[in-house]
Amino acid sequence: MSLHIALLLVLAAIIFLFLLQCILYFKLKIDAAYVIGFCLYFDMFGYFYKQVFPGNALFLLLAIPFVPAVIAWFSREREAHVLLKDQGVWLWGIWFFYGLASLVWTVPGSAGLNKLVILAVHAVIPGLYAYIIYKKYRRFSWTVLALFGLAFALVHLLFGEYSEMYPGRLSLPNSNPIFNARMSLITITVCIWGRRIPWPIRIVTIAAAGVSAFATQSRGPIAAFVIANGLAVAYILYGKYKRGELRYLRRYITGTLFVLCIGGLVAAHYADELQTLVSTSRFTIFFDRSQLVGDANYIGRLDLQSKAMDQWSAHPFMGAGIGSVTPPLARDFPHNVVLEIASELGIIGFGLWFLAYVFSLVSARHSLALAVLLLQTLGTALLSGDMGFNFEYLLFALLACALAPGKDKEVSQDHAQNYVHTHRS
Template identity: 60%
Template sequence: MSIHVILLLLLMVSMGIFIIQYLLYKKVKIDAAYVVGFCLYFDMFGYFYKLAMPGNALFLLIAVPLIPVVIAWFSKDRKAREILSDGGIWLWFIVLLYGIVSLAWTTYGSAGLSKEAILIIHAIIPGIYAYILYKKYGKFSWKTLALFGLIFALVHLLLGEYSPEYPGRLSLPGSNPILNARMSLITITVCLWRREIPLYIRIITITAATVSALATQSRGPIVAFVIANLIVLVFFIYKRYKHGEFKHLSKYVVISIFILLAGVITASQYSREIDQWVGGSRFGVFFDRAELQGDNNFIGRLDLQRKAIDKWTDHPFFGGGLGSVTPPIARDFPHNVVLEIASEMGVVGLLLWSFAYLYSIWVSRRNGLLLALLFQTLGTALISGDFGFNFEYVLISIVALALIPNNKRVGEESHAQGIISNYKF
């Protein structure tokens, strides 16, 4: 171990001791959004860590937020321990437990345990951390999360690279352009649905995140983003119309028409440049069916999905075991989380997983932002995702369980310190 690594470790330990003393002395109320932002945009922090320190940075996801979480857990106020009685949390634990049990009949040398560990480190543990902190302090700022997203988008645009592995697609060094696109698109959704975020921050963040997402040329996350937000928007308009509030939507209609006209006029002015850019990018498949049918990426994924369906047909009830269709070979997974779960954990695993996810959907049914995020993150997992590294929908599912108060889940009115979305259904 080199001297500079030792000095950095000593500095980190000293900082940890100082933070503990500060939190205890000042009785600081930690915003749970800091934990979610740190874990959601961890690729950025991991990149900076690797510039100075050797080894895998993944342990930081557990270590960095641990101090305030432990303080919150052992405090006199026991609200943080509500997590032990939350049915939604236990549903996700049952899914993970069944995944571990299924390793008993999976193929030799599968990556099942490692991908479940990745899901736990990226989603379950951070989600639990955020749950404990919110129940203790009652603080979650979407503005803070949006600022994390803005910083991520700027870092991605300024320090990203076009690697030989992903030609023409901007990504952080050592990262994946699809993951970078997913993060920036989540940022856009947060800014679209949270009105209390200052307008200038929303405009700057949406602009930077949009450029960041398009620079990755990742098609699946963009499709999921558009479909999810349209679904929630239509549902929002329908609910307002049903309650006789359509007259209050006139201003949104005017704004939407203005934005649409401005977009059409701008696009017409640069139509030639746009055509050239789309034709030379991966987005050409959206406008040319022949190009889509000849796309090697599309054809390869269909073949992997057929193999997953065959595995499910052979083992319909309990599946082939976690990792049975995802051996430790790069990208050799179905790119559809439902097919992957069905083929590896069968109908039993798929039902357990569905109960856990749908429970969070039901809890969030009156919250426009949470619904949009849950639909969007699951959509990316259905189009180009996997059980391990597509962790966002699990993290947001657990965060939703924390943010929506328990009495709201059974139909009682509650304002819960203002965390219910401005676009409340």
């Protein structure tokens, strides 16, 4: 170990001990959004870590939020212990352990264990950390999450590169552009629907994240983003229609038409440049069906999905075992998380997964931002994702279980009963 690395480790230990002392002495209330932001945008922190230290940075995902989570868990009031009674957490846990059990009958040499480890490190454990911290301090700020996203978008734009493996697609070094696109589009959704985010932060973050997302030329995440947010807008309009509030929207029609006219004039003025830009990008398939049908990437995924369907037909109930359709070196996963889960875990595994996801979606009904994020991240996994590295929906699912308002009342009632019982004794 070189001297400068040793000194950096000593400095990191000093900072860690100082923060620990501040948490304990000043009784700091930690916002759970810091945990979600750190784990969601970890590619940014991992990039800077690799500039200084050798080796893998994934252990930071588990190490950094560990201490505040432990402090919250062992606090005197024990609010965080509601985790043990949460039905959503139990449903996800049952599905996860069923996947672990399927290693018994999976094919030799499968990548199933790797997928479960990736899910645990990126989503399950950070999600439980955030759950525990939120239940202790009752703080979650969408502004904090938006600022993490803004930082990620700027880092992606400033330090990203166009590699030979992904020509014309901006990505962080040693990263995949589709990962970077997913993060930036999540940031835009947070800024659109998140509560109490100052407008200057919303506008700047949406602009930076939008440029970042389109620079990756990733089609699946953009399609999922449009569909999920379109459903949210339709839901809002339907609610206003049922309440008879659509007549109040007329005041916005003039402004919307004015903006559309200005946009149309600008697009007409730069029609040739826009046509060249679109025709030379990967987004052509959205406008030309022949391009989609002839796209090698699209054809290859259809073939992989048909193989997954055959695997599901051969093992319909319990599945062929986790990792059975995703060899560790070929990377030929079906690019559809539902087909992947169904073929590897069968109807039983898919049923458990579907039940847990629907429960989390219902838990998110009081937060439109969370509901849209759950739909968007699942849509990305359906269009171009896999069961391991598409972890965002699981992270947001656990967050939805934590933010569900009904559980806080139960905990408060339990505390009141315990208080009365203690003083009567």
